[in-house]
Amino acid sequence: MKRSRSVVATALxxxxxxxxxxxxxxxxxxxxxxxxxxxxxxxxxxxxxxxxALAAEFTQETGIRLAFTELPENDLRDTVNQEFANQSNQYDxxxxxxxxxxxxxxxxxxxxxxxxxxxxxxxxxxxxxxxFTEALKGEDGRLYAEPFYGESSFLMYRKDVFEARGxxxxxxxxxxxxxxxxxxxxxxxxxxxxxxxxxxxxxxxxLAPLNTVVNTFGGSWYDMDWNAQLTxxxFTEAxxxxxxxxxxxxxxxxxxxxxQECINITQQGGAAMFYDATSIAGVLExxxxxVRGKMGYVAAPxxxxxxxxxxxxxxxxxxxxxxNKDNAWKFISWASGKQFxxxxxxxxxxxxxxxxxxxxxxxxxxYRDAAAAYYQQEQRxxxxxxxxxxxxxxxxxxxxxFVGIPExxxxxxxxxxxISSAIAGQxxxxxxxxxxxxxxxxxxxxxx
Numbered sequence: 524m525k526r527s528r529s530v531v532a533t534a535l536x537x538x539x540x541x542x543x544x545x546x547x548x549x550x551x552x553x554x555x556x557x558x559x560x561x562x563x564x565x566x567x568x569x570x571x572x573x574x575x576a577l578a579a580e581f582t583q584e585t586g587i588r589l590a591f592t593e594l595p596e597n598d599l600r601d602t603v604n605q606e607f608a609n610q611s612n613q614y615d616x617x618x619x620x621x622x623x624x625x626x627x628x629x630x631x632x633x634x635x636x637x638x639x640x641x642x643x644x645x646x647x648x649x650x651x652x653x654x655f656t657e658a659l660k661g662e663d664g665r666l667y668a669e670p671f672y673g674e675s676s677f678l679m680y681r682k683d684v685f686e687a688r689g690x691x692x693x694x695x696x697x698x699x700x701x702x703x704x705x706x707x708x709x710x711x712x713x714x715x716x717x718x719x720x721x722x723x724x725x726x727x728x729x730l731a732p733l734n735t736v737v738n739t740f741g742g743s744w745y746d747m748d749w750n751a752q753l754t755x756x757x758f759t760e761a762x763x764x765x766x767x768x769x770x771x772x773x774x775x776x777x778x779x780x781x782x783q784e785c786i787n788i789t790q791q792g793g794a795a796m797f798y799d800a801t802s803i804a805g806v807l808e809x810x811x812x813x814v815r816g817k818m819g820y821v822a823a824p825x826x827x828x829x830x831x832x833x834x835x836x837x838x839x840x841x842x843x844x845x846x847n848k849d850n851a852w853k854f855i856s857w858a859s860g861k862q863f864x865x866x867x868x869x870x871x872x873x874x875x876x877x878x879x880x881x882x883x884x885x886x887x888x889x890y891r892d893a894a895a896a897y898y899q900q901e902q903r904x905x906x907x908x909x910x911x912x913x914x915x916x917x918x919x920x921x922x923x924x925f926v927g928i929p930e931x932x933x934x935x936x937x938x939x940x941x942i943s944s945a946i947a948g949q950x951x952x953x954x955x956x957x958x959x960x961x962x963x964x965x966x967x968x969x970x971x
Contacts, residue, residue, distance in 0.1 A: 558586040561850050564602065564617040566837055567593035569786070569806050570672050570877045573867045574858060580866070581857050587850050596782070597725045600932065607632040610844035615851045619840040621658035621910075622922065624668050626929050627840070628661030634841040635665040639852040647861050650881050652905060655836050668838040669859040673879035674802035675823070675832035675904030676735060676924075677897075680704075682819040684711050684795045698736065698764060698824040701796065705772035708795035717772030719794035720765070723781035724943040726935030731833060731924040732798055733942065735823060737761040738914035739831040744926050744963060747919050749970045751963035753938070753956045757916070763952045766945050778947035790814055798824065800835070801904055804897040805874040820897040823904065827915050833924035834908035836880065864890075879905060919970075930966045937962055 565571055571593065578589045592614065594602055603617050607627050619627070627633045640648050648656065648666075652673060659668040678701065680692050690707060693700060705717030721729045737743070742757035752758055769777045774788050782799060789797045790812055797803075808815050823832040839859060841851045857863060864876040864884055873893035878884050878901070885891070885902050894901070913923040921927040925935065941955035 558588075559847065559850065560588045560590050561616065561847055561854055562590045562592070562614045563854065564592045564594070564599070564606065564614040566596055566599045566618045568596070568783075568802075568837065570802060570837075573871050573875050574671075574877075577866060577870065581854065584857070585850075585853055587853065589854070596727050600727060604932065607842055610842065612842065612844040612846070614842060615845040615847045616839050616841055616854055618671070618837050619668050620838060621655070621834070621836060622925050622927060622931070624659050624838070624840065625661055625927065628663070628665070628667045632843055633661075633667045634843050634845070634848050634851075635661075635667055636669065636841070636852065636855070637666050639856070640666060643852070643856050645861070646856050646859075650861055650883050652880060652882060654834060654905070654908065654910075655838075655880060658834070658836070658910065659838055668840040669855050670836040670838045670880040671859055672802055672877035673834075673836040673905060674800040675834055675879075675901070675908045676732065676799060677801050677804075677823050677832060677900050677904050678796060678798050678821050679789065679804065679807065680796045680819050680821070681708075681794075681814070681817055683817050684708055684715070685819070687711070692819060692821055695822045696824045698739070698826050701798075701824045702764070702768055702772075705768060705796060709772045711795055712792065714793060716774040716788070716794045718768065718796040718798065719774045719780070719785040719788050720769045720777065720798060721781055721785060722769055722773070722777035722943055722946040723779055723784070724936065724940040725781065726925060726932055726939055728781045728939060729942055729946070730935050730939045731835075733762065733765050734924045735831045735833050735913075736765050738923065739824070739826045739828045740764070741827045741915040743914055743916045743918045745919060745967055747917055749919060749967035751960050751967050752916075753960040753963050754953075759952065759956055762942065762945075762956060766942070766952050769946055770948065778943045801832075801897070801901040802877075802879055804901065805876070805878065805894070808874045808894070808896060810872060810874070816896075818896060820900045822900065828913075830904075830907040830909075831913070832904040832908050833913075834905070834910050835924065868893075928966070928970070930969075934962050934966050 582588050606613055655670045655673050661667050685692055709717030721732055723729055737758055740757050740761035742761050743752055774780055785797055786803055788794050807818050825831045839855045841848055867876040873890045891898055910921050910923050938959040941958050944950045945952050945955040
């Protein structure tokens, strides 16, 4: 039986309290044998809430207690970088992504997982989307993390609003079509924005969707000789388009709006369209979502490319300094295992399950039924995403919505602040990109 996310919240308070009773402090190391406390640092996205609510089951099964530390995405990224760089042993397991894994593993900051996988055949690594298995390997070819959920990106829209206006959403829209539609549905209902787009500064906030727009408009951050391209015609056109779209037809206060704010706005009827992660669809279709059944889902908008969805996973990695590696793998095997999605579905319904990582999920008739509105678009987007060649121009780095180099978090954050200022109307797009070009070129010069 499906249950609403309000039930998830109630269960969360009860189950987490049980799971954390008697836990060691965040800075103390528990024993590496049976029992003890495992310290988990994780992003506070909605997909994590059922995990917390089920924590007591893990403790019952293993005798290992879980101490969670949750942080918003921007804070999580900063903390993870500091934690792994310093090997301070504050946490045993942490939310990491395909951006961090190649960098952290090369520097010896992460524990490889290959032996654990080999000794745990029930985990079934072959069932994980191949793109994520490859993305979570280091340059040495070893596996360093396992996905908790995976996502690409697509366009979400209010079917009822479009029908009321006599509008049809294409299955594979262009960004020009999206802009035209945004103008037609802006203020379709009182206070309704035509589209919600991330404007908040952060390399994982406004740069994530913006970079997909840059890719499909023909731009890139660097050419093959590491010359920065932020002031190129394609990069400028894409950025001006994005800024104009959100300024003209986006949500109020867009410069401060991140992914969670856009989710809230869309659920509350404040946006007719929302371009973002495929994983959000499960939240919008949750049993107690006000827009459940009202949303439509189509491919990420394009211009010059056949597809433009990003590729991302919040995964679990083990800090090399952790003395609790065996217990950490038990947690990863449980939370990313083949049975976990069924556990979530049994308690909260399939739309709450952390999908997007396992091929077998899409063979489940119950999942296809619960996610009928979006699962095909989700699966297609995950299969089409190409982190090596996401655009038109060749590039010397990997990544769809990020630049896969160690300097990107600092550089990207600074550039994102310039973009956010342009969205707020404080500076022009040209000035924002000129400042970004200088920062990007300084980095490019060090990589030649």
